[in-house]
Amino acid sequence: MKMNTPKLFTYMLAFLFVLASCKQQAKEKPEQEMDEVEATTETPEITLEKLEGSPAYADAVLQLEEPSNLQIADGGSVDFSFTVNDYELGAQTAGPNAEQLANSGKGQHIHFILNNQPYSAHYEPAFAKEIPNGVHHLVAFLSRSYHESVKNENSVVVKKLEVGANATDSLGLDMEAPTLIYSRPKGTYAGKDAENLLLDFFVLNTSLSEDGNKVKATVNDTEFMITEWAPHVIKGLPVGDVTITLELVDAEGNMISGPFNKVTRTVSLTE
Template sequence: MLSTKGMILKGVFSLAAILAVSGCQPAPDNANTTATTAATPPGAQELTLVSRPQKIEQMMKDRGEQNQAKPTLKIVSPANNATIDGSTVELKLELGGDLKGYMPHKDPATQKGNHIHVILDNEPYEAYYEIGQPFELRNVAAGKHTLRVFPSRPWHESYKNDGAFQMVEFTVKGGGDASKPTTTKDGQTMASPTKSPAATASASATPAREGKSYGQSQAGNVDPKKPLLTYSRPKGEYKGEDADPIMIDFWLSNAKLKDDGGDYEVRYSVDGGPSHFLDKREPIWLTGWINGKHRVTVELIDPKTGNVVDNGGYNSTTRDITITK
């Protein structure tokens, strides 16, 4: 069903929607201060499904066989079910599998490169480039947490081979200052108490989240053996030529989608608009985004009930992104 290139995904422009959009303020440079910026209303933009951008096709060719790599990860620490005293958690990974030259590293010139996506609880991922050095989470809140990791390409498309995705659960005793964010050692925010709680419930029940703002974070009651959808992209701020088209990408564990021999479906919607379904475990690209704040919801749907598969709230995730073309 994804071959329907050029399919119109979203509603028609109405005069009211155009007026609403023209009345919108442009997104400020610092998305952390956009709490008062209204989300884009449904129908204000027409999103169209497009094929993989030529720019990415070219990057894949330029990478040679690396694109067919089957990288695997092992979480060396924290150990699954570990209890950690204090508030600092050190993540150490072992990269293996059929790498074909795949190695995480940020090129200082382009500020791009292969990297690992690291997700605390169900917060937006943070990029981990130099896996020779531990990835440190500071000021982690007391309580139960999960960490999820998987290898990614420079354009943030995840590797989806067996063994690429790993998850551990751990408990922090003592914990950090609950009024301050959880960060990496470089100060990247991984969770923050200053905004609404992690958007693991349905979009309509969840207050606005900014591209780079986070809820105070605890793990959901996740069963790692049950079907689990891990939201990866989009997230954060998109600028200039990166702002269109935009990729939706996810990791799926313990479940197969319809076109992959199973019967699950992934449902997504943008700005509270109509639902669309994905039947293949691969990324899609959408074009037609307008400037401003957009809310993207991605969910795993149980074929028997038509509802979100319950797994600690992780199977329904909503992220706010900001687009500045």
Template sequence: MKFTKLLIVLIALAVFSACVNRPDTDQQVNPGGYTGERNLQRNASTNTHESGENEQHSGENAHGLTEVPRPPKIVEMMAQRGAQDEAHPTLRIVEPAANSAVSSSNVKVKLEISGDLKGYKPMKDMTTGMGNHIHVILDNQPYEAYYNLDREFELRNVADGEHTLRVFPSRPWHESYKTEGAFQMVKFTVRGGGADAGKPATTASGQTMANANPSAAPEGKDMQKSTAGAVDIAKPLLTYSRPKGEYKGADADAIMIDFWLLNARLQGDGGEYRVRYSVDDGEAKYVDKWKPIWLSGWTNGKHNVKVELIDKAGNIVDNGGYNSTTREITVSK
């Protein structure tokens, strides 16, 4: 009898203990705090898709492009060049002279380079097809590389009218030198040159320099078409440089965006301007320090890259249509 009573008491104590230790499911346990490894794993599992979307918007643009560090092969090339990357090349446009009139559709370009060059010299390595060079830009068209200043560089079939010529030195991988005096620009006018309006302007070697009778793209407003655009060299000016052309294989892994700025300091450098870029009309991104960026994650095919100079209010800075430039590139991995 005593044993039976003792057994009943023990069973009752066990039941009471189980009831006391059971968590109340009607209350939130540890609100806002650590919920245990199991709950963290569950939350991570249920939020995986949402988290991935947030990462895409914060670290990538709408097309999955991600800004990455300077590619290792470029870092290696920089190391091999020694002091050249610290050079301060200065260019001077000898021909065509500023505000000159040219009576031919063939326009000779003559440049002089000086300054603290530290071994920098424009010249193509015939083995690699690369080398230091000068970017030569007619109006607001894609640049052509000028490798040997001792050889004549000629623009052919240049249409009648006013034109701009912009030049600046570049490295073998097309990154521009951004030092004082490196960038030069002149305006000149072709009169009675007799160019074929149905054909593009080219170099002597046949490289296209400008479309037939090109006009600058308007900056959100109507403007009279002009081969040069109403460009004021005293105003803030962005010159689009890269990307350009076709990128194949490993060269398409990380593609550089580079530009030249005149009379404009970016916010990250203590100024008031920003550079805005987008790819295929996707999400706009911003550059606040004047240096190139590399983007990875490109898909095969054609892409439109837009680079713009904007003021602190987010408006494109008006300067002849040049401060908003779009180029088409091709990626073939």
């Protein structure tokens, strides 16, 4: 049967239209599948929640006994000795937080911080530390087994150490000024410990409030304003390096002058 030219042309146009539609559908399908993959691999939201449920230890006391003279002749190994009352070093802190946070198997301890550098943990009241020549800001406080600081007026020791015959104060220390001391998080977290990171710090010579001084916490690129001196838990962190910056700021959000009032630390999270 002989087909006339108009019908042949119509059939050819229909065929080309169907072919183009099939190609377009084939092109769109991978893009749709890619969108679905991207939706399922979104970065989780980083959140900051106040930690509740820790025993208060309101009567716990930490006192520095040695060195009794805070003007030390020479830098090097210095013996430190503390008295601890109404608090048991080496004991596991009771309550659910020991299961939810990275917890030390060695128990409760002292956080020893020199010039707002990363702390060393001490499970006995006497130990030696290497202290270089110079003027140094010492903060030591009692810590629960999961590294949350005990926050009362007697649980912390704050001293100025002058080490060396001609010690110079390169920090410009004002022991009465509002001061922020970083404690946690610290180091590397793996597995379950990486799910909930304790954010904890000490504030000296000030208080925090909605209409007063505050601590601005920046976790990677997410900012939080902390208006209460309390421990918090960071959740939703990605695996890898996490950068935490803490700043002590005034009611208008301006950083309060001081050598330690802005500090940045990096911790690592692994599977």
